[in-house]
Amino acid sequence: MTAYSLLDLVPVLEGGTVSQSLANAADLAQHAERLGFRRYWTAEHHGMAGIASAATSVVLGHIAAATSTIRVGAGGIMLPNHAPLAIAEQFGTLDALFPGRIDLGLGRAPGSDQRVAHAMRRNLQSDSNAFPRDVLELQSYFADDGQTGITATPGAGANVDLWILGSSTFGAQLAAALGLPYAFASHFAPDSLMSALAIYRRDFQPSAALDRPHVMAGFNIFAANTDAEAELLASSQQQSFVALRTGNPGKLKPPVEGYRQSLGAQGQQILDHVLQCSAVGSPVTVARGIAAFVERTGVDEIMVTSAIYDHEARKRSLEITADVMAEFKVAA
Template sequence: MHDQTTTHPPTTSPDGGEAGTPPLSLLDLAMVRPGASTADALRESVELARTAQAQGFERVWYAEHHNMPSIASSATAVLVAHVAAHTETIRLGAGGVMLPNHSPLVVAEQFGMLAELHPGRIDLGLGRAPGTDHRTLQALRRDPSASERFPEDVLELQAYLRGDSRIPGVQAYPGTDTDVPLFILGSSAFGAQLAARLGLGYAFASHFAPQMLEHAARLYREHFEPSEALAAPHLIVAANVVVAETEQEAARQWEAVRRARIRMMLGRGRELTEAEVDVLLDSPAGEQVLEMLRCTAVGTPEQVREHLTGFARGVQADELILTVPVPDHAARLRSLELLGEHVIGAGSDARG
C-alpha cells in the first residue's frame, strides 16, 4: 500500500470490538478532466453525488475556487442547488464558501433558499481564505482586509439564518429561521479556536494542508464550548483516497494523481511533457507539492479501510471527508462503490 499518512492501531469500541471508521463524506472539486468540458464536469458531479448517496455517504461538499480552469465549483450555491435537484436524501453543502468574498446577507439568502427547497439536507462550511490569487480577489470586488472580519461575519450570517439579525431592520428572506448548520473550515489553529469558541463543527483541510492537523484537532476538542448549534465537538477531517480492486491498479492510479498534481501546480499555464513531469517529481518544488498529499490512503479496499480507521482514531475524527483525486471519472465512481461496499458497510456493521 502506498500509505501516505501515519499508521495508527485499529480503533476499538467500548466492548473491545473493532469500531470501524466513522461516517464518510465526499468533497467534490468538480474537476474538469483534460479534454473534457465544464458541462462534462458538472454532469460527473451529479453522478458522483448519486453514487455517494447510494453507497451511504453522509454528505457531499463543494469548494469555492476562482480562476482555476480545472475546477468547476466556483458558483458553489448554484452547484449545490443543481445536485440537490438530482438527488433525494444525501446532505449537500459548501466545503466551503469563502466568506470574505461575499456579503453575509447574500450567503444567508442563498443557503436559506437551498434549505427551504431541500429541508434538512443543506450544510454551510465557511472559510477565511479567498480561494484564489490576489488579482482575482480584486476582480471579485472584495477588500483584501475582509478576512480580518471573518469571526464577526460568521456571527452575522448565523444570526440571519436564525431570524435574529444583528442589524436592526434587516433580515434574510429567504433564510430567516432556517438555521442552516454552520461549520468552520481551516488548516491552522485560527479556525480550530474560532470553531471551538463559537460551538460550531470544524473541518480540517488535511487533504492538501496536513501540517497542523494534530495540533488543530487537539485545540478544537480541548477548547470547545457547547452552544445552541452543537452540544459536543464535531471534527471532520479530510483525506485523499485512491482505492482499487488490486494493489497494482491502485498504484497505477496513484501515479496518475501525482503526475496530475504536478501538472496543475507547476505547469504555470502550459502543458508539461512527460519528461518534464519526471524531472519535477524529483525536484524540491515537486516534493513540496506532493507533501500536500501526505494524508492519502492508497490500496485495496481492505488496506484503505484499515488505514482510514487508524487515521480517524489518531486525530479523534467524528467524520472523514474524502477526495478521490484520480483523473478518470469511471475510476472515481468505482472508488465510491468500493468504499461503500468495504468501508462504509463494514463500519456500520462494527458500530452496530
C-alpha cells in the same frame, strides 16, 4: 463511530467540458447517496481552469435536485469574498428548496490567487477580525434575531448547518468559541492537523447548534482492485498538486504510468508533504490507511476526496471505500 462523506471539487478534465463535469458531479452524488455517504460537499474556487464549482450555491442546487437524502453543502464558501447577507439569501433559498439537507462550511481563504481575489472583492484590505464578525452576522440572519435590523428573505429561520473550515489553528479556535462543527483540510494541508484538533476539543464551548465537539477531516482515497491500478489512478491528482504548487494549474490530466517515480526531488517532496493524509491501493491497503488515520486523529467524520480522471473508475473507488467502511462498521 466514524461517518464518511465526499468532497468533490467538480474537476474539469483535460479534453472535457464544464458541462460534462457538472453532469458527472450529479451522477457521482447519486452514486454516493446509494453507497451511504452522509454528505456531498463542493468548494468555492475561482479562476481555475480545472475546477467547475466557482458558483458554488448554483452547483449545490444542481446536486440537491439530482439527489433525495444525502446532505449537500459547501466545503466551503470563502466568506471574505461575499457579503454575509448574500450568502444567507443563497443558502436560505437552498434550504427552502431542499429542507433539512443543506450544510454551509465557511472558510476565510480567497479560493484563488491575489489577482483573482481582487477581481472578486475589489479590494484586499485585511482585518483579522472580519471573518469572525462575518460569521456572527451570518448566524444572526439565519436566527432572525433582529441584531442586524435586516430580515434575510430567504434566509431568516433557515435550517442550515454551519461549519467552520480550516487548515490552521485559527479556524479551530473560532469553531470552538462558537460551538460549531469543525472541518480540517488535511487532504492538502496536513501540517497543523493534530494541533488544530487538540485546540478545538480543548476549548470547545457547547452551543445551541452543538453540545460537544464534532470534527471532520479531509482524507484522499484512491481505491481499485489492486495497488498498482490505484497508484495509476492517483497519478492524475498527483499531477494536479505538482502543477498547482509550481504555479502551473490546469485541467485534470489522464493518469500516467510511473508518474511519481519520474519526478525530480522537488516534485517528490511536494507529493510526500501534501499527500500525508491519503490511502492509495487495493481494498486491504485502503482499509489499513483509513484505520490508521482514524486511530491517530479520532475524527467523527472522514471527508473523502478523490480526483480520478475516469468517471467510472472514480465511482468504483467510492464503492470500495464504502465497502471498507461497512467492514469496519463505520457509521454513514
